[in-house]
Amino acid sequence: MAADGVGGNDDATPAGHGPVGPRSGRYTYGRFYDGPDPLAPPFDVREAMDALGRDVMEGTSPRQAMRELMRRGLRDQQGLDDLQRRLHEQRRRLQRENRIDGTLQEVRELLNQALEAERNSLQAEDSDDARFREMSLDALPDSPAGAVRELENYDWRNAEARQAYQQIQDLLGREALDQRFQGMKEAMENATQEDVDGVREMLSDLNELLDAHGRGEDTQEQFSEFMEKHGQFFPENPGNVEELVDLLAQRAAAAQRMMNSLSPEQRAELESLMQSAFGDPRLAEQLARLDSQLQAMRPGEDWDGQGRFRGDNPMGMGEATRAMEQLAQLDALSEQLSQSYPGARMEDIDLEALEASLGRQARVDAQRLAELERELESQGVFERGPDGSLTLSPKALRQLGQSALRDVVGSMSTRRGERETQRSGAAGEASGATRPWEFGDTERWDVSRTLLNAEMRHASGDERALDVTDVEIVETEQRTRAAVALCVDTSWSMVADGRWVPMKRTALALHHLVSTRFRGDALQIITFGRHAKTVELGELTGLEGAWEQGTNLHHALLLAGRHLRRHSDAAPVVLVVTDGEPTAHLEQDGHAVFDYPPSPETLRATLNEVDAIARLKAALTVFMLGEDPRLEEFVDMVARRSGGRVVAPDLDGLGAAVVSDYLHSRRR
Template sequence: MPRRDRRFRYGPYVEGPDPLAPPFDLRSAMDEIGRDVMEGASPRSALQELLRRGAGERRGLDELTREVWQRRSRLQRDNRLDGTLQQVRELLQRAMDAERDSLGRDDSEDARFREMQLDALPSDTGGAVRELDSYDWRSADAREAYQEIRDLLGREMLDQRFAGMKQAMENATPQDVERIREMLTDLNRLLAAHAQGQDTAQQFAEFMRRHGDFFPEGPQSTDELVDLLAQRSAAAQRMLNSMTAEQRAELMELSQQAFGDPRLAEQLAQLDAQLQGLRPGEDWDGDGRFRGDNPLGMGEATRAMEELGQLDALAEQLSQSYPGARMEDIDLEALGRHLGDRARVDAQALADLQRELERDGLFTRAADGSLQLSPKALRRLGESALRDVVDRMGARRGERETRRSGAAGEVTGATRPWAFGDTEPWSVSRTMLNAQLRRAGGDPRALDVTDVEIVETEQRSRAAVALLVDTSWSMVMDGRWVPMKRTALALHQLISTRFRGDDLKLITFGPYAREVELGELIGLEGTWEKGTNLHHALILAGQHLRRQPDAQPVVLVVTDGEPTSHLEPDGSMYFDWPPSRETITATVAELDRLMAVKPAVTFFKLGEDPRLAAFIDDVARRCGGRVVAPTLDGLGAEVVSDYLRNRR
């Protein structure tokens, strides 16, 4: 706060969570989503899983839902609904004791007759209060206690349906009660006209002019008024449903004594019936079992039921399990009211995260409406995978990521506009000239990315690369699925950004082999299918390499099992286990045909299968290739290193 001498005092922020707290890390969030997608989850379910878990210090939807259910359970565990009945019983007992004490000091026959009347009262509280309606009290204290019963019942019944009415009617006069009855009469007329489809705008305005002080919420139309009242009326009905049959009957009988005017109860019953007809979608049949020791009055019990309904709605919103669910569906105001500001801030941060991920172009929608990772998201995942690979390569060889001069070719003297992924040096003179020309055209910016030109280099060599990855069920079962995908990501990222002249083909092989795009491979789900068809994969690899006779051919094979299937001449798949002689013969023959283009071949052997080791050693000697047995964590580094070695 500023002082007169213009100095300031500083202290901790106490109005809730720190507004300057760092937001979610989008890159970290994208890595988590990518990991789940590579494990077989759809992009939508991976995003939902991230929102359920939360990130960093921000709680996820699961934790917030758990707190909602804890709040709900605590509300039911600590309270019970018969508070009004208990208060009425206590007031009735006080009235009876005061009246009997007064009659006991009187020796007249009239006093004895009155005692007999009191002794003959029904045993239930509601019946006793009803019978005493016409009783002429001798004791002023007893008369006051009985009147308090009537006033209490009236206040509680109004408090069930109109906010703050209990306090407003604390010392109600007959004129106040009559004004309430008039308001209810006008309200029922308004709702009846609305139910008949009449235009009630003028009638509503007149109603609010006369009775607007009963509605501090300030509804602006008949529909808003109906929504407001229906929620509380439905909560009042759920409260009655939650009581025992005896309690319910007793309370209904007592309601006739509200303010000593049965017309009030009739008007409220008519109001409830109209609201139920106008808003049948409200929960009129639900209940909630309260089992605590704290007695709630009718108004308090209705608010407790209303809170239970709001907590149920919050739990459904937080579950995000219904069709078309969005984080924007969560009622942040209600969440903060029930769980505190920190919960509201955490939910808001999750909604902001979802919005930023979608706004950042990390997801696209397919023709069928499903969510898919965008090329931008795949680039980010590739950057992360390649960074991990480079870190491992640096740790192993004592190096970190470097940009060595001449890696992309020799300078030709020409320049060209910069494109994403270029690593060549800038042409400073051309860049500054472009900026000056743009500013001369009226653009005030000093420098723009479109101004940048880079020094053109002559490509010394290019490679045609075929990465063959095993997608048989054993890769999933033994935890090799995600490392395989991250390896493909890292190699694809390296080639697309640092060696853009190279042509990478991703080929998967299970029962059959097929060429796939990166996004398809990343989203590929593991399925239980028999067959490791390396024969078919080598056929596709040969087709890719033969299409580019001027490129250096490189073949990288990642597998954890020996071939167990091959293609027959008619295109059908043949499977046998252990591998048949025909499968081995077909695979080796295809490898021999592939050697006509003189590729550099490397086999990456995963697992400790001795039969696989023997087969790979034999074929590697036959084709002059290499065999690498990496760990799962080191697979990406080994594949990238081998690609760079072969390229050099």
């Protein structure tokens, strides 16, 4: 809804616009037509991105991560799993509370009522004919279908008995029609012979129409005549023969599934009873012919399925058929919500059927999920690599890094009472010059220049709003650069002990801080397992844990040293995140040697590289995860030889510890 302003001339503005003038005192309200709903809650893309990033960092493919997001939903948004669970509950409740032999039960009750009334009348008569009739009633078959057939030509003496028997025939006819034509049970109540003849004529014309259509004849004119004559039987108002066949086949298949769900004895009883519908076997013949044609025309419908109903509430044939249709709809919706078939899309979900089954809110939830999926895709969350695989886009990585850094800053502020902007240090002494603001700049604004730019931009109008293009910042002297090597352990123990994602989020936070706040710094991310290698942030984010023995810190420090030497004008910083002592080293031929416990050669090679890092005057910090006494002994040795530090954070504090140490090293 949107407020429509009403001006002094009492003319309402179009929907979606504000008041006409300042003196407007009255408002009218109408439906909002212009664009997206302005009152709809905004998409929480940040929360969705965090969820996607977490799954990808745990080793899930981007496509699967998106599917998992749709399944789980968000904090205040039901996911597909929740909707699917509600569908399953409704399906179970439908089957648990109802049973589908209600027509048979009602026939038995009416038959017993008729026989009891007739016997009471016969007992009052003192005649041979009365005794003969009693004998014939006693000789009736036990099955209701057999008894009803035997009584077709019986001359009832009791009016109540005759009426009850007539109700059986009417009930069977109404139920048979209600199975295939919606609302016929109520429409044919108290039907006259003329009504029955009209239904039989409609069925005959329908079968002739389908016969002609099946032979490939042009039946459009015949269809139009049929609908003009019998349209009252089809409130759905199909537009052509194909739509009519679709409509009838869906109902007929549900009716067949209902019959399949009965026991063989019950099914045989009903099939036999249908011959007595309205006291005219020709109606059952026409319906059987119709079912046969529909099954031939739509073999893809489910004609063989069945359902198990075990409740106490009896349903008639028409009602049970609608229950079978409802089960089929619930199953179709469940498959759509599963999104497990090839090419599945959120747009596949039948929102109208979902609303009919679970209510308005379920439709809203599904719509919001589909819109969220489109929003994430439009924002370029994923990009396709040269091999066709999906990876997180640079934009998505920036958003994940921003989120990770935000968490880190929050953790740092609670521990130290400081904010990120305070910890990152001053920008340097002002040089006297200014320049336009660029993304990532943290220098203070030159207020006078900024306001002057705004005034010049709006010289021709009265508007005083600031634009980002107006902002100028104070130039400062060049700050000291840093060359940072972040070495992260990717051995299997990091995965097994739940340190995989915290390690990746730490790298994301540090990368985002460097790329937005200290863009002059050179950050290199180095992973080390059996071997070490330099990786881009996207590669590390999507890296899957692999069973591989070896913690080759020696190789990682070799690569870190090369990075520091390439940036010899920058302050060297080495940050190592590991949960185990070194168990592998690199030979001169490039072959990695693994030994556990660590061999003297591995320890010697690793410590030699620690010494090389120390000679570069690098600030070396080891972040030790876990409580391994052998690892503690080793990192203490590293700290003494390099003059570095050892930090033992918990997993929640890893990111804050690494970022804090980086900032501390820069100031040093």
